[in-house]
Amino acid sequence: MSDSISSDEVKHVAHLARLRLTSEELATFTEQLRAVLDHAKDVEALDLDDVEPMSHPLPIENTMRKDIPNPMLKPSDFLPEAPAVEGGRFLVPKILGEEE
Amino acid sequence: MNSVTPKQYQSASEIAGLVANRETSAVEILERHLNQIEEHEKDVNAFNLVTINEARAAAKETDKLIVEGGNVGPLAGVPIAIKDNLCTKGIPTTASSKILEGWKPPYDATVVRKLKEAGATIIGKTNLDEFAMGSSTENSAFGPTRNPHDLSCVPGGSSGGSAAAVAAGFAPIAIGSDTGGSIRQPAALCGVVGVKPTYGGVSRYGLLAFASSLDQVGPFATSVKDAAIVHEVIGGYDPLDSTSIKQAPNSFVNEIDQGVNKLKVGIISELMGGIDGITQEVIKQTNIAVSALSDAGAQVEEVSLPAALYCLSAYYLIAPAEASSNLSRYDGVRYGLRVDGANLKEMNVNTRTEGFGDEVKRRIMLGTYALSAGYYDAYYGKALKVRRLLAENFADLYKDYDVLLSPTSPCTAFKLGAKIDDPMTMYVNDVCTIPSNLVGHPAISIPFGSGKDGMPIGVQILAPPMNESVMYQVAHTLEKASQ
Numbered sequence: 001m002s003d004s005i006s007s008d009e010v011k012h013v014a015h016l017a018r019l020r021l022t023s024e025e026l027a028t029f030t031e032q033l034r035a036v037l038d039h040a041k042d043v044e045a046l047d048l049d050d051v052e053p054m055s056h057p058l059p060i061e062n063t064m065r066k067d068i069p070n071p072m073l074k075p076s077d078f079l080p081e082a083p084a085v086e087g088g089r090f091l092v093p094k095i096l097g098e099e100e
Numbered sequence: 101m102n103s104v105t106p107k108q109y110q111s112a113s114e115i116a117g118l119v120a121n122r123e124t125s126a127v128e129i130l131e132r133h134l135n136q137i138e139e140h141e142k143d144v145n146a147f148n149l150v151t152i153n154e155a156r157a158a159a160k161e162t163d164k165l166i167v168e169g170g171n172v173g174p175l176a177g178v179p180i181a182i183k184d185n186l187c188t189k190g191i192p193t194t195a196s197s198k199i200l201e202g203w204k205p206p207y208d209a210t211v212v213r214k215l216k217e218a219g220a221t222i223i224g225k226t227n228l229d230e231f232a233m234g235s236s237t238e239n240s241a242f243g244p245t246r247n248p249h250d251l252s253c254v255p256g257g258s259s260g261g262s263a264a265a266v267a268a269g270f271a272p273i274a275i276g277s278d279t280g281g282s283i284r285q286p287a288a289l290c291g292v293v294g295v296k297p298t299y300g301g302v303s304r305y306g307l308l309a310f311a312s313s314l315d316q317v318g319p320f321a322t323s324v325k326d327a328a329i330v331h332e333v334i335g336g337y338d339p340l341d342s343t344s345i346k347q348a349p350n351s352f353v354n355e356i357d358q359g360v361n362k363l364k365v366g367i368i369s370e371l372m373g374g375i376d377g378i379t380q381e382v383i384k385q386t387n388i389a390v391s392a393l394s395d396a397g398a399q400v401e402e403v404s405l406p407a408a409l410y411c412l413s414a415y416y417l418i419a420p421a422e423a424s425s426n427l428s429r430y431d432g433v434r435y436g437l438r439v440d441g442a443n444l445k446e447m448n449v450n451t452r453t454e455g456f457g458d459e460v461k462r463r464i465m466l467g468t469y470a471l472s473a474g475y476y477d478a479y480y481g482k483a484l485k486v487r488r489l490l491a492e493n494f495a496d497l498y499k500d501y502d503v504l505l506s507p508t509s510p511c512t513a514f515k516l517g518a519k520i521d522d523p524m525t526m527y528v529n530d531v532c533t534i535p536s537n538l539v540g541h542p543a544i545s546i547p548f549g550s551g552k553d554g555m556p557i558g559v560q561i562l563a564p565p566m567n568e569s570v571m572y573q574v575a576h577t578l579e580k581a582s583q
Contacts (some may be wrong), residue, residue, distance in 0.1 A: 005469060009469070010465065010469075013465045013468045013472065014465055016468050016472070017424060017428075017452075017461075017464045017465055017468045018286075018445070018448045018449045019449065019450050019452055019453055019456070019465070020449050020450075020453045020462065022447050029461070029462060029465065031308045032462060032524075033462065033465060033466055033469070033521070035524045036416055036466060036523065036524055036527070037469075037479070039412070039413060039416075039524060040413040040416065040417055040479060040483075041413075042409075042410060042413055043413050043414070043482050043483070043486055046410065046485075046486065046489070048482055048485040048486070048489075051485040051488050051489060052194070052485075052488055053350075053481060053484035053487075053488060054484055054487040054488040054491060055313065055484055055540075056313045056343075057300075057313060057491075057539055057540025057541075057565075058298045058299065058300055058343060058345070058540060059467055060343065061341075063342035063343070063357050065339060073206055073207065077119050077205045077206040077207075078434070078435075080436075081203055081204060081206070081435050081437035082433070082434050082435060082440065083432060083436070083437070084106075085432070085433075090433050090434060091434055092444050093440070093441060093442065093443050093444050093446070093447050094443050094444065094445070095443065095444045
């Protein structure tokens, strides 16, 4: 396993997760995440090469329902709970022209 | 020490019987519990919201139905507290997070619907660690919940509000969710019964997702039988949950008295001193439980679950990984909080930065890292392999043993503030409960004596998937031995 997380990597991960950190938070989180990732290195003691990963407790594939109409939520059920709505749709700030 | 626990608990089955026979009314039962809340809630802070008006209307409706000779369910007039990460139609549902401030779900969770249909009175929404991430109910936008047995201690978590509500006599039954021990650990710390059902046995429809392959909804109660009754009500197949099991068992109460004669019980040695941090008094009390089962006719042997040593590591990669994906939906667009910004991305960042607490941010970042390019194989991939090893370990043991036994929590309830600044120390609280979540098996915690500090100790019974009947039998036997 590679060296555990640097503060630059924490900064990058925060960006990916759409979170902003103050410099104090960056220092604290880096230290705390490092402690968890260091602990996770104990699995290196195991020989896992031939072990099949298990992502779910149940061996299920796709679950499909019958293709028949069912009652479902209407926009009037959930739009009143949204922070901003216009013309029966969710309203968001401008998307185009964003800098990456 | 300041304690607010009642001298005696009235069971849900007794209440339902009295209400159905009109020896008392659902309204009377409700008012008695509302009085207890009125008197002690300011000390405990078990609830984010007590739904007094809705509860009074529901209780009146139940009484009316009974007078009219209508068919009332097995929970007629039983007040039930619901963890605030389960959707309740038209009633705020917050997950104890600022990011869902003011949001009212447009539908009931399946579990909530089933409880209402069974005649229960929903009494309120209970406090939790934000999005069910924590082991102390201190990570809440509503402030911490306190342990009714000693108000200077935590109730455990994340379903600490539900556990405390039952222990304080605010409701005979509460519902929680268990992703890594979030029902069983607070049940142990508050001296009540807590059950994590088989994964897929109880619908997750309407549960705000934390880690979808681990989350499961279950009951808190003051007795094993009450827990089994509620489990029967909330369990079973639900087409609205794509991971619901078609043959999900939901008949447990009839067999609860069958005892443990000739049953084979394995004691998990890794959780009886093999792993550091499990206190001597908890181990000692668990050994007394083992002797009690042996006296009742069970064959008891020490067994090894080698992968248990690595469960904490695997869990704290898998759960955050799934959380980082699930919690991406809180983006300020469809519900709850929005903090404005010049463009969409800035609004997303502002909303999430202000809306999420530290523990949630920590886990989102941990999960994002574990899933990111270059680290996926080293962290998440390895964790999934440990999960497979664990499942194989369990399968081997269940060839020879009917149930397994271990402590529930490595220690009794700790003081508020004692562990909150050290995440890794906090995570160790889940070491005994995590294995069941990783493999999707059922487990129950029942109170069994107390520590030197006078605080409750819980013992955990683990059973094979879909086999809660034997779990309840053993727990019921142990419960009788503890009285």
